[in-house]
Each structure stands twice: as C-alpha cells, then as structure tokens.
Amino acid sequence: MQSTFRSRVRLRHLHCFVAVAQTQHLGQAGEQLGLSQPAVSKTLTELEALLGARLLERKRSGTDLTELGQRFLRHALRVLEDLDEAADSIGGPGAAGRRQIRLGALPSVVPDLLQEAVLAFRATHPEIGLAVQTGMNRTLIDWLKADMLDLAIGRMDNPAVMEGLWFEMLSAEPxxxxxxxxxxxxxxxxxxxxxxxxxxxxxxxxxxxxxxxxxxxxxxxxxxxxxxxxxxxxxxxxxxxxxxxxxxxxxxxxxxxxxxxxxxxxLPISGQGSEEPVGLLRQGGRELDEAAEAFVHDLRERATARSRGPAPKARG
Known part of the structure; x- marks a missing residue:
C-alpha cells in the first residue's frame, strides 16, 4: 500500500485535500481551485483509495475530517510548505512575497491583551502584515490545524482535540x-x-x-x-x-x-474558582519565523506584566 501511494499520489491530490479541509466544503474548495464539485469529489476519492482510509466525512452541510484525516492534513501541509520554501530558495529573497502573520483570537481578548500587542507590533514592525480573525476556541483550533492561522490566543481543550497542537499559558482569567x-x-x-x-x-x-x-x-x-x-x-x-x-x-x-x-x-462579588487559562496555541513542532517570534515575545511580556499588576478594584 505504501509503495503504491508513493508512486501514484500527485500534488493535485494534496492541494485538493487541503482546500477541502480548510473550507470544509467541496463546492467552496472547487471554487478556490478552479474545479467543479464532482472533480473535487473524484480527486478525494482517488486519494482515499490510494491510502486505503477515509479522510473525510461528507455531510449535507459540508465536510469534517476523520481522525486519520486530521493526521494526514499535518503531513500534507508540511509537504506543500516544503515545496513553497524550495521555490522561494531558488527565486531568491524577493520571491517570498509579502510577509504576514495570521493570528486568531478569542473575542474576549481583543479589547485587552490583543489590541495592545497589535498596536505595539505595528509600531516596531510596520513592514509585517497582520491578519487577525476572531472565533470560538474550537474554531481557532480547526483553523490552526488547517494551516489558516500561524498563532492563536485561546484556551486548552481536551487531549483528542489538542492533538498536534502546543499550548503555552499566558494568564488565568477569572x-x-x-x-x-x-x-x-x-x-x-x-x-x-x-x-x-x-x-x-x-x-x-x-x-x-x-x-x-x-x-x-x-x-x-x-x-x-x-x-x-x-x-x-x-x-x-x-x-x-x-x-x-x-x-x-x-x-x-x-x-x-x-x-x-x-x-x-x-461589582464586589468573588469569581474565585472561575479562572480559565488563556494562552498561545500553535502547531506542534512548527517553527515560527522571526517576526512571529517577536510578536509572541511581546505577548509573553505583556501577559507577565498584567499578572503582576493590581486587579481592577470595585467602585461604588
């Protein structure tokens, strides 16, 4: 099975699978790739036949990755990223395109830690773009796994959902x-x-x-x-x-x-025991570039400073 897969798999299979994983919809993936929905479905069927496994659960409302599909997605993304890096290395430094950090965040952190970090980063790195998306925690995790984000400010989830991700705690918010x-x-x-x-x-x-x-x-x-x-x-x-x-x-x-x-x-009503850890989510084993690491470093410092500062006082 492995030798058959190696000899017959094509880049179009990987591009198609990644597009469906990211959009969670055959039709939208087809629009992104310039293919019809039947062509997308046929390509995915070919890939699953080569692997001898189901990668997707097809539903009326869209698609969901199976457990094997989530594992395969990480490898497919790595292959496509390596190809992009190879092309950039041949084309020279100017071939890399516009530099951008794709950041996801819980809506609750936007008025606080995120907006301060974004403003500071824009001042020190004006040449780096920031693309920020907000969403519920499971949505952020799905976007990370589908390589639609580089980083996310979110919360821990159960071990099965967190497979392939790293979590670094920044603060515990009551x-x-x-x-x-x-x-x-x-x-x-x-x-x-x-x-x-x-x-x-x-x-x-x-x-x-x-x-x-x-x-x-x-x-x-x-x-x-x-x-x-x-x-x-x-x-x-x-x-x-x-x-x-x-x-x-x-x-x-x-x-x-x-x-x-x-x-x-x-209001002076204690929320003790309601603390929820908030932190950085990222793909496990994936190195961030220098600009993203600078953004992460700033977030860590701001979160540490916040934890040492006084909590807001109740006022009447």
Whole structure:
C-alpha cells in the first residue's frame, strides 16, 4: 500500500485535500481551485483509495475530517510548505512575497491583551502584515490545524482535540460582574441574589467561560434565568452594559479596559474558582519565523506584566 501511494499520489491530490479541509466544503474548495464539485469529489476519492482510509466525512452541510484525516492534513501541509520554501530558495529573497502573520483570537481578548500587542507590533514592525480573525476556541483550533492561522490566543481543550497542537499559558482569567456608572447595584455592595433580579449578559453557549459562569452561579444556588443575552463579543457585552440596566458577566480580559477607564463599575462579588487559562496555541513542532517570534515575545511580556499588576478594584 505504501509503495503504491508513493508512486501514484500527485500534488493535485494534496492541494485538493487541503482546500477541502480548510473550507470544509467541496463546492467552496472547487471554487478556490478552479474545479467543479464532482472533480473535487473524484480527486478525494482517488486519494482515499490510494491510502486505503477515509479522510473525510461528507455531510449535507459540508465536510469534517476523520481522525486519520486530521493526521494526514499535518503531513500534507508540511509537504506543500516544503515545496513553497524550495521555490522561494531558488527565486531568491524577493520571491517570498509579502510577509504576514495570521493570528486568531478569542473575542474576549481583543479589547485587552490583543489590541495592545497589535498596536505595539505595528509600531516596531510596520513592514509585517497582520491578519487577525476572531472565533470560538474550537474554531481557532480547526483553523490552526488547517494551516489558516500561524498563532492563536485561546484556551486548552481536551487531549483528542489538542492533538498536534502546543499550548503555552499566558494568564488565568477569572469571571467578573460589572455594571454602568450610576447603576442601582453600584450604590451599595450587592448580593448575588440582588444581581439575579437584573438582566444578564453572559458568555456564549458552548464556551469555557459559559461553563464557568454556570458553575459560579450553581455554587451559590442559582441557575441562569431565561431571557439572558448570550455573547462572546466583548464590544456587544460592553455596549449593552453601558446602555442598559444589564449586569455583564465575562472574563476579566473582556472588560479590563472599560473598568480602568471608569466606564464600568466592578461589582464586589468573588469569581474565585472561575479562572480559565488563556494562552498561545500553535502547531506542534512548527517553527515560527522571526517576526512571529517577536510578536509572541511581546505577548509573553505583556501577559507577565498584567499578572503582576493590581486587579481592577470595585467602585461604588
């Protein structure tokens, strides 16, 4: 089987497979490659026949990689990257094209660590492009595995999902509760029962902070009421809290800047035990270029400085 695969596999098989893995859709992959959907399907069938294994699960809504498909993707990407590097080495330094770091991030880190690091990097490396995409943690992991990102600021997941990835912790972010200035709950130290009488803005369903939020409430004998606003978008959470009577329950990184600016008031309700590690995700065994390493170094330093600094104080 191995000798047959080596002698008959072609680059078109790898390009087609990688395109489908990245788009998770046969039709979109075909548009990207300039092929019809039947041609994409035929090429994938040929590749699976050569390997003697299923690489993809085909569904009406798109495709998912099998466990073997995820493993094969890492090798396919490496082959195509090696070919690109070989072409660049022959063409000379000017053949490498525009330099860019592809970065993914959880929406909650955008107003805090990410925006500061991006602004600083733009000042010191104006010649390096930054392409930033936000998404839920599983989405970031999928993008990393499909080589659509170089780095991501996200969270740990279960071992099966994290296969082939490295995680480096930057900080542990607890959940906080905040309201606008002048809110009734800001006048005197409230209880959690007082908070539950107001509309809530909580992390999105399926996210790690959402699980922590439900656990935090459960420890005090509460469950999430109906009618809550669910979002992982820090900007929407902040705007809702500023322009309504809602209480915003979110990781510290999502609201730190608004607290420091005095736009929001932190409620003195402990989020102890709700801490979720946030850190850098990257493909295991893959070296970053000099510019990406510089960006990572800056992120580490900023995260360390944040961990040593004082936490936002509750204000009435």
């Amino acid at each position: 959940l906080l509760l905040a309201v606008r200035k002048g809110h009734a709950l800001a006048a005197a130290p409230p209880s959690l029962a007082d908070v539950m009488a107001f509309p809530l803005v909580v992390p999105a369903q399926g996210s790690a902070p959402r699980h922590s939020a439900e656990s935090l409430l459960a420890r005090h004998g509460f469950v999430l009421p109906t009618g809550v606003l669910e979002t992982s978008d820090a900007y929407l959470g902040q705007l809702t809290a500023l322009k309504s009577e809602a209480v915003w329950l979110a990781p510290r990184c999502a609201m730190r800047q608004a607290l420091e600016d005095g736009e929001l008031v932190l």
